[in-house]
Amino acid sequence: MRFVLLFIAACALSACGLQPIYAGASGKGAVADLSAVDIAPIEGRDGWLVATALEDRVSLRETDAPPRYRLDVQLDDQLESLGLLSDERVTRERRILRARYQLVDIASGAILLDATAGSDAGIDVVSSDYATIAAERAAIERLAEVVADQIVTRVSVTLRQRN
Template identity: 65%
Template sequence: MRSLIASLALFALSACGLQPMYAGGSNAAVGQGLAAIDVPAIPGRGGWLVRNALNGRFGAAGEASPAYRLDVRLDDSLEALGVLNDDTISRERRILRARYQLVDIASGEILLDATAGSDAGIDVVSSEYATIAAEQSALENLAEEVADRITTRIALTLRERATGDGAR
């Protein structure tokens, strides 16, 4: 009875149309496409962090002739959330937003024009050093999160392009 249920579950799963994003590893179209992306310098500390995170995910170090260029503009802001009666700030929110375009270098065509972003809450404590350290840690974590979101969206675009399914 268990084997029948397991067989039915496997059959149902195969019929749902799910496909692994990176099937074939680095030799697959998505893996090769990600490795062929050049990320020009992005201004600021947040830009440096996002660019390094993207290059780490793309595996683009040493790519001789990139096929794509990823243009990224960041908006990094810090806003006060909790203001006490004596006008001191007790909580902040760091927001990192990215507007990015994936450009086919050969044709100049923009394959993807999108945004990604994330935010984090920060407790403001009496130690200025601890608050600055928390703000920097938040920026580092947000850069990783934004890079993950950009990478996922680009991988989907490259997969659709490779399979010819651009109708989504």
């Protein structure tokens, strides 16, 4: 009886319709799709960080074939003061990085994906200016990685649905 119930549960789960992104083509489906994406230059230091993180994840080109898609990204980076003492000194900051991005088919100029990604990080403001600046820089580096992961995941899903 337990075996029958286990078999029925396994059949029900297999019919849910979910597929891994890397399914098909011996796991190279998403890699082949992502390797056809060119990252357009992104302005500023934060843009360089996000572009580098995206290149690390997307530029898997093994051939010299021209890219089929272009990824355009615009960033909005904000630093907000949160914690204030009675003498109006800031004790906590929040760094917010938002990205609006579009995946464009280079041949037709059609926009395949228009979406946003973002994340934020808390920063303790301490008496040492050097430590605070280092914490702010470390936060933007982490945020660039998180935003790049979100973008690549969404682009992978979009390209997978097109095929």
